[in-house]
Amino acid sequence: MKNFTLFILFVFLFISCKEHTAESIQDKTATIKLVNPFIGTGGHGHTYPGATVPFGMVQVSPDNGISSWDWCSGYHYSDSIVVGFSHLHLSGTGIGDLADILFMPTNKKVDLTINTTSRDSLPYKSSYSHTNEKSSPGYYQIFLEDPKVNVELTSSLRTAYHKYSFTKNDDQSVVIDLGFAINWDKALKTSITIEDDHTISGYRFSAGWAKNQKVFFVATFSKPISKYTLADNQKNIDDQSVEGEKAKAQLFFNPEGGTELRVKVAVSSVSVANAKENLDSGDFNFEQAKTEAENTWNTALSRIVVETPVDSLKTIFYTALYHTQLAPVTFSDKNGEFRKENDSIVTATNYTAYSTLSLWDTFRAENPLLTLIAPDKTSDIINSMLAYYSTKKILPVWTLYANETNCMTGYHSIPVIVDAYQKGIKGFDAEKAYEAMKTTMMQDERGLDLYKKYGYIPYNLLDESVTITLEYAFDDWCVAQMAKALGKEDDYNYFLNRSKAYQYVFDPETGFMRGKSDDGKSWNERFDPKHSSHREHTDYTEGNAWQHSWFVPQDVEDLVQLHGGNDIFTRRLEQLFTESSEITGDNVSADISGLIGQYAHGNEPSHHIAYMFNHANKPWRTQYWVRHILDTQYNTTPNGLSGNEDCGQMSAWYVFSSIGLYPMNPASGDYEIGSPIFEKSTINLPNGKKFVIEAEHVSDNNIYIQSATLNGVEFNQTTISHQQITQGGILHFVMGSKPNKNWGLTIQKNQ
Known part of the structure; x- marks a missing residue:
């Protein structure tokens, strides 16, 4: 009788395993x-x-x-x-x-x-x-x-x-x-x-x-x-x-x-x-x-599993996750060899070389997403950038088939490296990476000579001066964080001080970042915050003052103070989304698309902005606007993206935001909390652990967070760290139709 019982138990377990395996295959096929x-x-x-x-x-x-x-x-x-x-x-x-x-x-x-x-x-x-x-x-x-x-x-x-x-x-x-x-x-x-x-x-x-x-x-x-x-x-x-x-x-x-x-x-x-x-x-x-x-x-698509009864949301999500893994592309051959821009042939040893690095776009969310779903790719990407540095003695801006296109502004290899290092991703030489970042930001190309001389880029000496100033300031902040982590205190203080460059171009009277002359006093006049001129005779890159005045992700609290406090800041931020969508000028950038007011989701400079309410004690407005963007800027048709996909960035915004997270400061190691649209999202981490995000009662109307727990403990903050996520666990939200204006509030400095 005992043997018969064991036999029945064995048969039951065998059938259960077969059913579970069949379900797994079916789930993957469905995905x-x-x-x-x-x-x-x-x-x-x-x-x-x-x-x-x-x-x-x-x-x-x-x-x-x-x-x-x-x-x-x-x-x-x-x-x-x-x-x-x-x-x-x-x-x-x-x-x-x-x-x-x-x-x-x-x-x-x-x-x-x-x-x-x-x-x-x-x-x-x-x-x-x-x-x-x-x-x-x-x-x-x-x-x-x-x-x-x-x-x-x-x-x-x-x-x-x-x-x-x-x-x-x-x-x-x-x-x-x-x-x-x-x-x-x-x-x-x-x-x-x-x-x-x-x-x-x-x-x-x-x-x-x-x-x-x-x-x-x-x-x-x-x-x-x-x-x-x-x-x-x-x-x-x-x-x-x-x-x-x-x-x-x-x-x-x-x-x-x-x-x-x-x-x-x-x-x-x-x-x-x-x-x-x-x-x-x-x-x-x-x-x-x-x-x-x-x-x-x-x-690749099973790294994040979302659960919802709405099939269209699954299609948008998994197509977005698919698009985030099309680029960068493998560039080294089976034997490790690849060609550099100067026609030299080198060998990638212990890594795969990648090209098509659209860094002005992807540093914002695409590269941070890879640190969660494909960290091995992140270290390989960094080694690819360091291989470029070994020849050019400068980090890449936008590489295509190993060629530097110098397309777009800033040096956003830097936040990609710092983000990876801060998150504990191994497989690259941190000291060499720091040398590359510091050397890059200390040279004189692409306006850095002016930036070092004046502390900002004067508009009368270089086009797109405001955008370049803001992006160099962020890059400087990133170098400072790496310097601090490596114990380089003098470098930390130098680059942290330089990262305040955005303060030079902030005009407290209008509330916008504006072009400033080399005299250090006068602004670029005949100012129209809705005016756009595509890549020439302009202070902004592919946008206008409305869209570029918010790029201080490294110190939102200080930006709030420059505006005069939370109330003024959030009122202006709200106006960004409710202002008329008229863009003025004779040479308007075609990249300004996906407009909600003056917010332009079709181009990357706007992507972090909705999350800034979190840092001004109005997280429910982040929840509102993030959900509005999710609902209006993506669909299942061929016209389902509101702007250029840009090698995964447009889709990475959706992947993160739809599960309730976003790396507003993409080198901080933290993710902002937004408004999840799925009942359950499971991140299957490379270390074998799972991080689950649950949104109880979520619906088209229930977009506001009422309360939250992390692993059963009350969670009352609007950010969560990469380390918390990679440890695995359950982040549980209770959602409702009206905002809970007490959830996620922090006491601001100097308020």
Whole structure:
């Protein structure tokens, strides 16, 4: 009888384990199905719908062939023409580049010698319909209506997989056009070599946003190449290889071998040999590669699990979490080698090198999010920045394919490094990192000579003076925190004092940060806080005084005092959201979008502002405005982002804010409390622990925190530390429809 009882118990446990495993698989499958990569491909989102894996080296995606701002990723949902599928893409940037190594299947011989000046003259373009187009993490499918070819794409970390299904008895061929370029990009030198009847290789050197971009590639085909045509400079080339400014090839395959053709493509910044090493070994098992890509995404998307009965909220959340893991991109090859801007080849030892570092955007929330869901990526990113420093003796601003674009203001490698160090992330040399930060902030480039001389940037000596001053002040504060942590007291005092630079440009009479002359007294007159001039003859970067006057995340309490106290500060802050949305000027920045009053959620400088009420004893206004932004600035349509995605920042704001947190000061190690929209959010931490955020009674109306506990103990503050989160536990909120104006209040200094 005892043995029978044990047998029954064993059977019960076995069945329970099987059911639990089945539930886990089902949950993961459900999660990946909730992602909609078409969100952000319309409007000004600038995302791409193609296939990649988290932080993948290749991003194989369709290109419409249009050179225009809303086609920065190569694709826009409003279009209905596709010209091919290239292997490198940018996610949500405001400047266009890449779209390298274009492949396009077709069922006819095309004239490669045509001088193609626009997509209208491309002989291999095709129309398509969104009804015959699908996208999910790691997979993309489209039916080309003109050649009647179905295209499927998937990817591993360094290899793109294509599957072309031709119509029975049709000719089967693939065009490779290395001269294809959109937006700022221009091919300079290209080459294609027919290596054997299954393999081609080559390279594409170009100049664009990345001034010195070198991409080497190799492609293998599942069928033998029966014949081929090579061309360059409007001439056919009778040889096995072609080299020139715009090398092209058309490869033909025997249709008698079946209607399907499969292709594998790998790239490298170093050499064709490295591209071959990067190419996945084995056969052309597209389905297996797709399954592995989906499994990789399932793991990445399971790092935060949200629970809500509202499916649209799940779709927005998991698509946002997906977008936060598209960039930066893997840049070092399998053997660790990668190319630097000066053409030297170096090896990443014990780390993976990354590029596409959109730091002006991502330092705010994207990089802090990675410290929670992918801290190993954070240390690798820092080592990538230090590798750049070792050559240039300055930290990067915005790197693309290892090229410094010097795009945007500030040196926001610095807060990324400090944030990681303050959170205890290992894997990089802290002393070397500090040396790099200090050296960077002590040089004279990009207005730092003026900043050091005057204590701020005079408007009459440099454009965008206010924004640059505010951002250098924040960077200085970050250097000071690292100096203090490393015991460098003199440096700490020096940089902390310099970080007060924002005080120079604050005008107490108007309440705005304003351009100040080099005389130290006079303001830039004819002042209009709604005026915008895009990147020239302006004191503000991609914005106006309303949007840029709040960037003092390192010392909100002092900013409150400059305004005259909590009441004046919060009244002006409230006015930001309720003022008319008119933007004045003849050259208004297109980046000013997603307007709520003068608050512009479509561009990054506004992203921290709603959380500042927490520091002025009105946390319920943070809760109100954060929830309003969540509800109005994101949706499930292609136009579901209110501005450029910017390599994950727009989505990182949503990921954090929707679960009730936000890194308002992204180098402090603390997260502000906002207004969670999910009943339950579970952060599955890399250390194996879980941090759970519960929002009891949360609904469309119940947006205000009534009370809170942390691990069962009363929690009455508007910030929580990274260390508290990584220890695991439960943060429980009780939500209600009316604000509890006593919750989360702090006694302000000098009030």
